[in-house]
Amino acid sequence: MTSSLTIPISTSHGEYFIKLTTIDPLMVVSKDDLSLFANCTIYDILLACKHRDVDVDMEAMTSISTELQRILNVNPNIILYFFCDFDGKTITIRQRDEQIPPQEFRSRLFSLLFDRAVNKGNRNKFINRKYVVNIGEDGDAYIHLIFPEHLTRHADLLASTIESQSK
Amino acid sequence: MKTMSYNQVELFSTPSAPVVELVKKLRRRKEQGLALLRKEMEQA
Numbered sequence: 775m776t777s778s779l780t781i782p783i784s785t786s787h788g789e790y791f792i793k794l795t796t797i798d799p800l801m802v803v804s805k806d807d808l809s810l811f812a813n814c815t816i817y818d819i820l821l822a823c824k825h826r827d828v829d830v831d832m833e834a835m836t837s838i839s840t841e842l843q844r845i846l847n848v849n850p851n852i853i854l855y856f857f858c859d860f861d862g863k864t865i866t867i868r869q870r871d872e873q874i875p876p877q878e879f880r881s882r883l884f885s886l887l888f889d890r891a892v893n894k895g896n897r898n899k900f901i902n903r904k905y906v907v908n909i910g911e912d913g914d915a916y917i918h919l920i921f922p923e924h925l926t927r928h929a930d931l932l933a934s935t936i937e938s939q940s941k
Numbered sequence: 942m943k944t945m946s947y948n949q950v951e952l953f954s955t956p957s958a959p960v961v962e963l964v965k966k967l968r969r970r971k972e973q974g975l976a977l978l979r980k981e982m983e984q985a
Contacts, residue, residue, distance in 0.1 A: 907953040
């Protein structure tokens with residue numbers, strides 16, 4: 775059973791939403807490994823701005839990273855999963871380097887958010903693991919897992935299980 | 942002294958076909974999730 779939580783963030787330039795949706799561990803690990811995830815929750819993160827023509831400015835970056843920091847601090851046993859969207863229409867051109875694809879820009883932005891959150895008193899506590907997967911003519915896909923250091927084994931298992939299930 | 946990197950990167954430059962299919966499936970899931978979130982935002 776999945777559950778979700780949507781957190782609205784208002785800044786002077788626009789409204790942003792962070793949506794967290796739980797991922798059933800059974801979707802990604804075998805029953806044999808399920809007990810390891812008894813006290814661990816995996817969340818799929820979605821980030822979106824209500825108005826598509828609004829830039830992600832410093833105020834928004836600060837607000838979003840502060841919220842991420844709060845989520846990580848309140849929930850010590852969570853793994854955050856973030857798939858970087860390929861859509862270039864929701865990022866204004868002046869906002870990003872045209873030489874890099876939208877999904878890579880989002881990956882850099884997400885890592886920046888992570889660093890800002892981590893650098894606010896959580897240094898050396900959380901790991902930002904980025905998977906770059908070439909999917910052919912569409913280029914590279916960017917997937918992030920953010921987790922506290924003590925859940926490294928869980929994150930390793932997720933990745934290895936997905937790889938083995940894909941064969 | 943800790944040597945662990947807190948920003949880690951794993952590259953799959955030549956992934957197997959099933960891994961590519963899985964990632965494409967995750968991409969569709971993301972797009973569907975964002976479409977749903979945008980509807981929720983319009984109603985909020």
